[in-house]
Amino acid sequence: MKSKSNILLIYTGGTIGMIKDSETGSLENFNFNDLLEYIPELNLLDCNVSSKSFSKPIDSSNMKPSNWLEIGTIVEDNYESYDGFVILHGSDTMSYTASALSFMLENLSKPVIFTGSQLPIGDLRTDAKENLITSIQIASLIEKNQPVIQEVGVYFEYKLYRANRTTKINAEHFEAFDSPNYPPLIISGVNLFVNYDFLLKPKKNKKLVVHKIFEPNVLLVKLFPGINEKMINHILSTPNLKGVIFETYGSGNLTNEKWFLKALKIIIDKNIPVINVTQCVGGSVDMNIYSTNILYRNIGIISGKDITTEAAVTKLMLMLGQNISTNNFKTKFETSLVGEMK
Ligand code: ASP
Numbered sequence: 001m002k003s004k005s006n007i008l009l010i011y012t013g014g015t016i017g018m019i020k021d022s023e024t025g026s027l028e029n030f031n032f033n034d035l036l037e038y039i040p041e042l043n044l045l046d047c048n049v050s051s052k053s054f055s056k057p058i059d060s061s062n063m064k065p066s067n068w069l070e071i072g073t074i075v076e077d078n079y080e081s082y083d084g085f086v087i088l089h090g091s092d093t094m095s096y097t098a099s100a101l102s103f104m105l106e107n108l109s110k111p112v113i114f115t116g117s118q119l120p121i122g123d124l125r126t127d128a129k130e131n132l133i134t135s136i137q138i139a140s141l142i143e144k145n146q147p148v149i150q151e152v153g154v155y156f157e158y159k160l161y162r163a164n165r166t167t168k169i170n171a172e173h174f175e176a177f178d179s180p181n182y183p184p185l186i187i188s189g190v191n192l193f194v195n196y197d198f199l200l201k202p203k204k205n206k207k208l209v210v211h212k213i214f215e216p217n218v219l220l221v222k223l224f225p226g227i228n229e230k231m232i233n234h235i236l237s238t239p240n241l242k243g244v245i246f247e248t249y250g251s252g253n254l255t256n257e258k259w260f261l262k263a264l265k266i267i268i269d270k271n272i273p274v275i276n277v278t279q280c281v282g283g284s285v286d287m288n289i290y291s292t293n294i295l296y297r298n299i300g301i302i303s304g305k306d307i308t309t310e311a312a313v314t315k316l317m318l319m320l321g322q323n324i325s326t327n328n329f330k331t332k333f334e335t336s337l338v339g340e341m342k
Contacts, residue, residue: 005047005083005140009035010074012067012097013057014090016115016132019122027120029057038121039129047140050082060090060097060116065214065317068100075105075112076210084111084139084147088132091116091168091176094154098163100214100314102152102338107206111139111149114163115156118174127174131156134188141192151200151338153185160186162200164311164340167281180282181306182339200339213321215242220313222247222279229259236267243316245275246301247309252276252285253292261295268300271326275333277304277312284342302330304341311340 011017011032018027019038032053036042042049052074058067075085089097098114105112115135117128135155141148152163157175165182187193217240221232236244244267248254254264254276268274276285276296284306287297297303304312315333324332336342 007047007049007084007136007139008078008082009051009086011053011088014060014116015120016088016117016128018120060093063093063097065216068097072104072210079208086135086139087114089114089116095166095310098152098154099311102164103315103318104211106209109150109202111147112152113139114154150202158188159184162339167308214317215320218243218316220245232263236263242320243273245277245312247279248276251289252278252287253290254296256292256295265299273329275302275304275312277309302333307341
């Protein structure tokens with residue numbers, strides 16, 4: 001008889017682990033050891049659930065690379081003892097952390113599922129229970145002695161997405177996330193519908209490698225009509241700058257004014273990688289269409305293709321933390337590492 005799956009819940013902070021103080025009405029973190037008190041349904045699950053919590057849970061607006069590292073290290077330290085991991089995280093920057101983890105955990109062959117909620121767990125109308133219970137079920141799905149999910153995912157409001165394809169799209173609706181350029185991996189209805197063809201299949205018998213260096217000195221710049229030379233020169237002269245992402249228009253178009261081209265050429269010539277990501281929610285950068293992007297392709301700007309901004313930021317930080325030569329950087333960034341781009 002197959003023994004029950006062991007799942008580790010890791011609570012980092014966010015609404016999902018909060019209850020309303022009945023006197024003051026303010027939201028406070030509840031003691032995570034009391035989880036069963038709030039979700040007695042966890043007793044009905046056919047798996048063993050243990051939990052760990054950040055010593056000081058944080059609102060995800062305060063997340064930084066050192067916190068990603070903390071989560072990655074917990075997964076690494078417990079990797080052999082558990083069949084799957086469920087990370088409870090605030091929704092605001094969940095796509096950044098989940099994308100970062102997808103790049104950190106090379107050769108991952110177990111499920112690491114991020115979830116959270118729009119309403120606190122103690123709220124009558126909470127979405128926390130369904131999100132948490134189904135995430136645990138997904139993390140414990142086994143077929144032919146293999147975990148069904150062998151990658152980092154985000155589960156929210158009946159859908160499991162590939163983590164590094166997600167973006168938070170709504171601050172109000174329960175359906176807070178979307179994955180505009182990649183289909184859901186699982187849809188939860190009466191049954192769990194698994195989109196087998198779209199799952200990541202890791203290489204067999206490779207050991208987990210956890211990458212731990214993120215270079216934080218990167219900039220994310222969103223273009224807008226009217227952005228001027230002074231502003232661009234000012235931000236691009238940030239001391240110790242190691243990489244820049246431009247959120248550009250449509251299929252990756254940037255203004256072709258001379259001063260802008262010159263400013264970009266100066267930093268690219270200093271071997272600072274410049275990434276082109278579209279500010280459109282869906283679709284892809286294609287630097288072969290308009291003069292407003294062909295020009296930039298010719299000076300060495302890197303195409304982010306259909307990557308999300310969240311995945312681009314974390315991939316850039318991680319790649320800059322590895323000693324990748326300038327010659328290889330563009331090719332490696334433009335290659336999908338863990339299904340984050342086409
Ligand atoms: N501000 C909260 C956070 O991201 C919102 C949430 O929990 O969803 O931590």
